[in-house]
Amino acid sequence: MTSNERKKQLILHAEEVFSKVKEYQDMGLICKDGDFVPSVHYPPITRYPDTNADECLKDFEYPADGFMDVYVHIPFCIRHCLFCHYPGKTGECRDEKEKYVSYLIREIDLYLKRFNIEKLKPRSILLGGGTPTYLPPQLFDHLLEELGKRMDMSCCKQYNVDHDPNSIIGEEGEQRLKIMKKHGITRLTIGIQSLDDDVLKVMNRSHNAEQAEEAVRKAVEYGFDVNIEFIYGHPGETIDNWIEVMDRAVRLPVGEIQIYRLKVQAYGDRQGKINTYEGGRQGTAIPDFKTTMMMKQIAIDILNENGYHETLRRVYAKDKRVFSHYAYNQCCNMYDQVGFGLTGFSSYHDRFDINSQYFDEYYSKIDSGELPITRGCRRSREEQIRQAIILPLKNRSVIKSDFLRKTGVNFDDVFQKKTETLKKYGLIEDNGKVVKLTEIGGFLADEVCEQYNSNMYKPFPRENFADGPLNPYLDNELSE
Ligand SMILES: C[S@@+](CC[C@H](N)C(=O)[O-])C[C@H]1O[C@@H](n2cnc3c(N)ncnc32)[C@H](O)[C@@H]1O
Ligand code: SF4
Known part of the structure; x- marks a missing residue:
């Protein structure tokens, strides 16, 4: 098949899939303008009331087996990317970084004291951001050293660090790779976003395609498991350049490729500049809903063609045993997970909390010996049940016996x-023991899973959805 014929075939298939998507939109499953909100937590993270550590952690029972997955947040980046909604500081700011790391360590010590334990016993660790590797090498080494002293690593199956490509190339990059190796990090997630230099410029990324590929080669050379991330539906992306980007991505020697749909309106704390982006004037408007959905299908086809299959929602791997343990433990098993740092969140078996997003507030709470929690809640019985469907269904499947064990109901x-x-509408399948999304249900995973949100937590108002049989506001009672 010539490359033109293949391209035509990819486009034709994506158009066929989009016509099905359109049918579901007309039935009320997808909101009328095609917008979406990712189902990442339940209740949604933006809806937690204000609280403090004493109120939020009252009567908390530390898990009997002593395990907690651990998240550590580093809110520093080289610069702000156009699409990004994460709060954080940009530029060198060495003093601030040193101060932050020292407070982070103090925060962990406050937790150890509160939980009355000497060390945390992680199943997995994720150092995310921001860009953890944007810490100067010596400070990064110090942070990993201090974390190591506070963790019993005997059962930790995966130690993951998020990066942007620039932080692991060049001389300093090489030092960081060595430091990570020394501290037992196993998996690197590299945010590449695109491999098209023009798109990377629109994104305001600090690297070009060649540097991104070099970062991947370096990470692989050092023996890390490598996961790379892309965004589709971003200004500057077209069907043509997206096909080229995905073709280039599958030629890289990585185990996992993750694709995110551009989220224009923030669902977290800080609104990125993307929602006021006026690039349409320069011919780089945000692609429309149809183009974005077609890009998604094209990516899936190219990934599948090259032996990558979905292991967790929107993550594609050549080996089905390769996936983020942190995400799997939290979303599929709903194990206890504790988070440290600015905006760090903890997702426990019966409650959720999130730290302050403001540096000053974060520091002053720690100075007064208080955990920097500012929002959170204990889930009601009904919320526990909804969560036990939404997160596993979105990411993999609901195993009925697990569901019964976790919630006490069938x-x-x-x-x-x-x-x-x-x-009935072909979105989920049930073999008696396991309930999972069908192929098209998986394609529309956020929308299908949000059907189980309570009406007060639907992502958009009722009138934003067609008044059809799949309008998410219908049949929403728990019914036992
Ligand atoms: C927490 S970010 C950290 C990534 C890392 N700092 C970097 O820039 O490479 C993790 C991933 O979320 C995705 N992401 C961030 N903002 C997004 C948005 N507005 N829409 C879709 N995906 C987004 C990107 O693919 C990014 O790599
Ligand atoms: S995408 Fe990554 S590097 Fe860019 S602003 Fe967000 S966290 Fe920072």
């Missing part, structure tokens, strides 16, 4: 009408 006794409707 899956078949709750949301019967809703589940029947989703089955």
Whole structure:
């Protein structure tokens, strides 16, 4: 097949899939303008009330087996990318970085004291951001050293650090790779976003395509498991250049490729500049809903063609045993996970909390010996049940025996009408023991799973959805 014929075939298939998407939109599944909100936590992270550590952690029972997955947040970046909504500081700011790391360590010590333990016992660790590797090498080494002293690593299956490519190339990059090796880091997630230099410029990224590829080669050379991330539906992206980017991505020697749909409106704390982006004037408007959905299908086809298959939602790997343990433990098993740092969040078996997003508040709480938690809540029984469907279903599947163990109720006794409707319209399948999304259901995973949100937590108002059989506001009672 010539490359033109292949391109035509990819486009034709993506158009076919989009026509199905359109049918679901007309039935009320997808909101009328095609916008989406990722289902990442339940209740959604933006909806937690204000609280403090004493109120939020009252009567908290530390898990009997002593395990907690650990998240550590580093809110520093070289510069702000156009699409990014994460709060953080940009530029060198060495003094601030040193101060932050010292407070981070103090915060961990406050937790150890509160939980009355000497060390945390992680199943997995994720150092995310921001860009953890944007810390100067010596400070990065110090942070990893101090973290190491506070962790019992005997059962830690994966130690992951998020990066942007620039931080692991060149002389300093090489030092950081050595430091990570020394501290037992196993997996690197590299945010590449695109391999098209013009698109990278629109994104305001600090690297070009060649540097991104060099970062991947370096990480692989050092023996890390490598996961790379891309955004589709971003200004500057077209079907043509997206096909080239994905073709180039699958030629890289990585185990995992992750694709994110551009989120224009923030669902977290800080609104990135993307929602006021006026690049349309320069011919780089935000691609429309149809083009964005077609890009998604094209990426899936190219990934599948090259032996990459979905292991967790929107993550594609050549080996099905390769995936983020941190994400899997939190979203599929709902294990206890504790988070440190600015905006660091903890997702426990029965509650959720999130730290301050303001540096000053974060520091002053720690100065007064208080954990820097500012929002959170204990989930009600109904919220526990909804969460135990939404997160596993979105990411993999609901195993009915696990669901019963976690919630004390039978899956078949709750949301019967809703589940029947989703089955009838080909979005979920149930083999008696396991409930999972069908192929098209997986393609529309956020929308299908949000069907199980309570009406007060639907991502958009009722009138934003067509008044069809899949309008998410229908049949939403728990029903037992
Ligand atoms: C927490 S960010 C950290 C990435 C890292 N600092 C970097 O820039 O490479 C993790 C990933 O989320 C994705 N992401 C961030 N903002 C997004 C947005 N507005 N829409 C879609 N994906 C986004 C990007 O793919 C990014 O690599
Ligand atoms: S995408 Fe990464 S590097 Fe860019 S602003 Fe966000 S966290 Fe920072």
